[in-house]
Amino acid sequence: MQASKNSITNKASLKTKLNIDPNILRLSLIAVTIFVLMSIAKPTIFPTALNISSMAFQLSEIGILSIGMMLTMIIGGIDLSVNATANLAAIIAALSMKNFIPADATPEQIVPFIVLAFIIAMAIGLLCGFLNGVLIAYVKIPAILATLGSMTLFTGISTVITGGTALYGFSDQFLYIGNGTVWNIPVPFIIFITLSVIMTVVLSKTAFGLKVYMMGTNPTAAHYSGINNQKVTVAVHMISGLMASLAGMVILARTNSINPDYGSSYVLQAILISVLGGVSVSGGFGSIPGIVIALISLQFLSTGFNMLLFQHSGSNFFKDFAWGVLLLLVMVINYLSEKRRLKTPNR
Amino acid sequence: MLNWKKVIKSNEFIVAVMIVFLSIVIGLKNPAFFSIGNVFGVLRSSVVMGIFAMGVLIVLISGGVDVSFPAIALVSMYITVKILISVNYQGTVLVPFAMAGLLGLFLGLINAVFISLFKLPTMIVTLGTSSMFYGFMLFFIGSDYIRDIPQGMVDFAKSNLVTAVQPNGSITGLHPAILIFLVVAILTWLFLKYTMIGRGVYALGGDREAAKRAGFNVVLIEFVIYGFVGMLAGIGGITFGCLLRQANPFAIVGGELEVIAAVVLGGAAITGGRGTVIGAVLGVMLITIMNNSLILVGIPSSWQKVVVGFILIIGTALPALQAQRSEKSTNVTLSE
DSSP, X not given: OHHHHHHHHOOSOHHHHHHHOHHHHHHHHHHHHHHHHHHHHSTTTTTSHHHHHXXXXXXXXXXXXXXXXXXXXXXXXXXXXXXXXXXXXXXHHHHHHHHHSOTTOOHHHHHHHHHHHHHHHHHHHHHHHHHHHHHHHTSOOOHHHHHHHHHHHHHHHHHHHHTTOOEEOOOHHHHHHHHOXXXXXXXXXHHHHHHHHHHHHHHHHSHHHHHHHHHHHOHHHHHHTTOOHHHHHHHHHHHHHHHHHHHHHHHXXXXXXXXXXXXXXXXXXXXXXXXXXXXXXXXXXXXXXXXXXXXXXXXXXXXXXXXXXXXXXXXXXXXXXXXXXXXXXXXXHHHHHHHHHHHGGGO | OOOHHHHHHSHHHHHHHHHHHHHHHHHHHOGGXXXXXXXXXXXXXXXXHHHHHHHHHHHHHTTOOOOOHHHHHHHHHHHHHHHHHHTTOOSOSHHHHHHHHHXXXXXXXXXXXXXXXXXXXXHHHHHHHHHHHHHHIIIIIOOOOXXXXXXXXXXXXXXXXXXXXXXXXXXXEEOTHHHXXXXXXXXXXXXXXXXXXXXXXXXXHHOHHHHHHTTOOHHHHHHHXXXXXXXXXXXXXXXXXXXXXXXXXXXXXXXXXXXXXXXXXXXXXXXXSOOOHHXXXXXXXXXXXXXXXGGXXXXXXXXXXXXXXXXXXXXXXXXXXXXXXXXXXXXXXXXX
């Protein structure tokens, strides 16, 4: 009960939590091990500032998506529409920039339009999340089905808006958000870390965070202790939609283009990262630090393998294989250690 | 005695009405929908999804979710074709089917080990194995298109069960693969209705612990379920390869959610314990007609996903709202 109590009340500080949560400890060990092994195998290219910076660029967008996915999984649901929401929000924001920014605008004049594009994207994300939340909480469609339907719907709307083609070519000021660095730290990574810190505080220090964990642990008990599960569900999905829209903007700014089908594998990756980060599929558990460490170890792994297998064709396919094996392995280890832990305190 | 009130309220009935309604609307807009050529086409397109749907149905009834069947289908099909080409196989289509079925069975049993012995959640396990199987195949086996598939498969692809002459004089045929779908559906129905293990699948979906205490061998049932689903996936995969006359290593995967949606539309509960073969077949027909025929009524292809998304949301919202209402009414009778 020790670990579960901690994640419910979240009284423990981050440091003691790292010490106690066996999953996070195990993940950190895996991350360090992979980093050391890869540094030994490829000492000239793996442990370099350039590589670390490029890894930080890569993990940010999927990281932002995973935060939203994790929240919906904590309350015992899932959000399959994160990627579709990201694309829809980014496409509408991209259109606003394409149509509103005058051709002869100076750099200073462009900035308000970028802010406007972000506001539009976030509004779309909140709206998509609101729809999901209502379908799940009030119509009572199982989350996996409701978000499956909305995923198809959102992708459909994106396809109709763009005619199925990609939008590309944006101003340098906007592209800086996806490609720039501040003191050598990539801007997308700064956005990801900022969002992570905000959500960690929300989950561990606010009444809302407590409600989220209580609902995930036992919805019936939460209901009888006066928590409005329906409102919590809608709020969680709106946050997930908001995160998705920000991820969409980062993707748009990094790749300088967006199309309705971009990153369809991100949904499964976000689920994988959430589970690796300690989220239980039946709800109630999981924390942002877990997600961040899971992301980092997966990024080490895939970048490392790409370097090791560079001469082999299809090295990115090996990544799929390795991720699957890692997911199953972590779950089996968690199961076995849980079983042992349950046996010992009885004595 | 048939209880008509119950029939009208059932999911199967709602889906059947939706199919009839959709067909009438499409047929009125474009009579070509009812041409024998289009009917054969829709039936042919439904085969692979139908075979997968039977597996998905069993898993859903047992209270699980399997998203690995497309990966299993693809891996079984691709490896089978690759091996048969390397030994220059010239025989009938039966050997490829048997091989793909066995490979699928083996991969399905791997799922069963994680799900049953380690008690891990089905959806996450199959997510993991799906990535593992697919990555394994692409990296270790190959990632090239194979267009020269064994002659037996090509012959099967070209065969017709019955042929009909269309008004414009051309000849159209019904593909015998529809028989595979039919046989699989009947076998699944018999398995679920008349075998002890089949009844156990429903019991498991209702309540795992209760099923165990009632004396069901839960571990055996789970191995049968995931083995059977794997085998069906393998057969569906090789059917797909035959119909397409090539082994495409990037097909099928990603289509899992559509099949699950079809089965759920047909009344299977995602929480387990409920679902029928006839409902799943109807759900598959509805999705296939939508995918194939919206273009016939002049809905541009870019709008198709919007329409499918809407129908999915409405199709899942209606039973959900109905369940809420019936729950309220039972509560009222209880309090009285």
